[in-house]
Amino acid sequence: MNIILKALLAALCGLALPGLAAAETFPSKTIKLVVPFPAGGPNDIIARTLSQRMSEILKQTIIIENRGGQGGVLGTDAVAKAAPDGYTIGVTSAGALAISPSMQKIAYDTLKDLAPITLVATVPEMLVVATSVPASNMKELVALAKEKPGKLNFASSGSGSLPHLAGELFKLTAKIDIVHVPYRGAAPAVNDLLGQQVQMVFLDLPVLLPQIEAGKLKPIAIGTTKRVPSAPNVPTTVEVGMPDLQTENWYGMVAPAKTPPEVIAVLNKAAVEALKDPSVKDKLGKLGASLPGGSPDEFRAFIDKETKKWAKVIKDAGVPTTK
Numbered sequence: 001m002n003i004i005l006k007a008l009l010a011a012l013c014g015l016a017l018p019g020l021a022a023a024e025t026f027p028s029k030t031i032k033l034v035v036p037f038p039a040g041g042p043n044d045i046i047a048r049t050l051s052q053r054m055s056e057i058l059k060q061t062i063i064i065e066n067r068g069g070q071g072g073v074l075g076t077d078a079v080a081k082a083a084p085d086g087y088t089i090g091v092t093s094a095g096a097l098a099i100s101p102s103m104q105k106i107a108y109d110t111l112k113d114l115a116p117i118t119l120v121a122t123v124p125e126m127l128v129v130a131t132s133v134p135a136s137n138m139k140e141l142v143a144l145a146k147e148k149p150g151k152l153n154f155a156s157s158g159s160g161s162l163p164h165l166a167g168e169l170f171k172l173t174a175k176i177d178i179v180h181v182p183y184r185g186a187a188p189a190v191n192d193l194l195g196q197q198v199q200m201v202f203l204d205l206p207v208l209l210p211q212i213e214a215g216k217l218k219p220i221a222i223g224t225t226k227r228v229p230s231a232p233n234v235p236t237t238v239e240v241g242m243p244d245l246q247t248e249n250w251y252g253m254v255a256p257a258k259t260p261p262e263v264i265a266v267l268n269k270a271a272v273e274a275l276k277d278p279s280v281k282d283k284l285g286k287l288g289a290s291l292p293g294g295s296p297d298e299f300r301a302f303i304d305k306e307t308k309k310w311a312k313v314i315k316d317a318g319v320p321t322t323k
Contacts, residue, residue, distance in 0.1 A: 026086055026263050027060040034090040036075020038068045042204060042287065046121050046251050047091035049283050053274035058266075071160065072096030073106050076254075080108040084115075084256040086263035091120055094162050094250045098306040102314045103160040104322045110307065115264055116299035117253040118271045121289040124224045125166050125247035126208050126234065128217040129200045130193050138221050138240035141200070145176035152178045155189035155201040160319070163189075165310055166202035166223065166247035168317040173245045193217065204249050205231065205288035223247030230288050250306075252299055264296055 033051050037043040044066065051062040067075035076096040082088035097110050108114065127138075133152075135141040145152050156164035159182045171178055181198050183189040186207050192198050194216055202223070209230060211217040219234045223246050227236055237245040253271055255264060272293040274280055281291060294302075314321065 026266055027058055029087065030061045030063055031058075031086070032088045033062050033064050034075050034079050034088065034092075035064055035066050036068060036072040036078075036090065036092050036096055037066065039066050042123065042206065042249075043072070043091065043093055043251055045287065046284060046289065049280055050091065050120060050253075050271065050274050053277050053280050054270045057270045057273055070104075071100060071158065073100050073104070076114070077107050079254060080113040080256055082256045084258040084260075086255060086259050086267060089117065089253060089255045089267065091251055091253050094306060095160070097252065097254070097303055099160060099162060099165060099310045099314075101307060102311040102321065102323070103319070110303060111300060113257050114254040115257050115259045116296045116303060117255055117264055117267050118275075118296065119292050119294050119299045119302055120251045120253055120271065120275065121284060121291050122248045122250045123204045123206070123287065123289050124222050124228055125163065125202045125249060126205050126222045126231070127166075127170065127200060127202050127220040127237075128193070128208055128212065129220060130196050130198070131216065131218060132196045133199050133218070135220075136218055138235075138237075138242070141220055142174045142176060145174070145178055149177040150179060152200065153181045153198040154178050155181050155183055155193055155198040157186045157189055157203065158182050158184060160321075162247070162249050163202045163204075165313050165317075165319070167200075168319060169245060169247065169313050170202070172313065172316055173242050202247055209288070221245075228288055230286070252303070268296055 033047060035044050035047045048064055055062040067078055072093045072095050076090060076092045079088060079090035100106050101110060129135060135144045154167040156167060164180060167180060186203050189201055193201055208217060212219050221237045221240050222228060222231060222234050223237050225236060225238050275291040275293045284291060
């Protein structure tokens with residue numbers, strides 16, 4: 001009887017604690033990390049740098065799968081539809097997680113179909129103007145825009161992108177009328193800015209730094225509360241009197257919903273440890289990135305806050321959507 005009872009209790013314990021059992025053996029095989037953008041871009045560089053150190057910590061191979069398309073939506077959807085076992089995860093962007101739900105019809109609900117793991121990196125957006133623009137600071141730029149309503153253009157890396165919405169937030173905050181000119185990516189937007197075809201743009205800091213250092217673009221402000229080491233002479237939007245103009249791109253790690261919490265905890269611990277590694281901090285710091293890390297719950301709250309923020313900008317600015 002005692003033997004039967006012990007066997008029964010052991011079986012019941014195994015049924016009651018499947019997550020713990022999974023966490024004890026996880027990871028036991030290769031992990032696939034989906035990057036929903038082409039190789040070579042900021043999202044890809046951040047994911048590859050992080051995954052290399054995580055692989056060493058977890059003592060398991062992590063392979064990168066680039067699945068670009070629809071501004072990060074297609075690759076993010078692939079993560080949402082994957083088996084919830086921790087072996088398919090993703091590092092995706094603000095656009096796919098917090099902006100696209102308000103801009104277009106997508107097949108996933110960010111906080112229902114995905115399990116947040118950690119906020120990986122934030123990259124500030126910088127406002128710059130072409131050298132032909134007769135303004136060298138925020139006060140002069142706003143005055144120029146008010147003097148010539150509807151005459152100044154701002155470029156973006158695409159409709160519904162974070163640089164687009166940063167420009168819309170600028171319009172709302174400064175109460176100015178400037179015209180959006182969307183491009184297919186940051187590179188052509190910068191090219192036309194250098195060619196004086198458009199007057200200004202908000203873009204990720206690393207994209208703009210080489211042109212600023214060469215004197216080919218004029219920096220106006222950076223959308224953070226504190227100045228950044230890679231551009232110490234550029235004032236923040238807080239310093240120029242626009243504290244509501246906070247514009248940071250960001251990237252976060254997610255898994256399919258219903259992934260066992262214990263597995264999420266293993267991935268979170270490895271990711272946060274990797275983000276604290278000096279080599280990771282040095283490499284990504286050169287891109288202007290901050291590496292906050294944090295818990296899954298903190299990242300969930302952050303996504304919710306960002307989603308509401310950009311949904312309001314889209315509504316208040318009357319940005320066309322395809323929902």
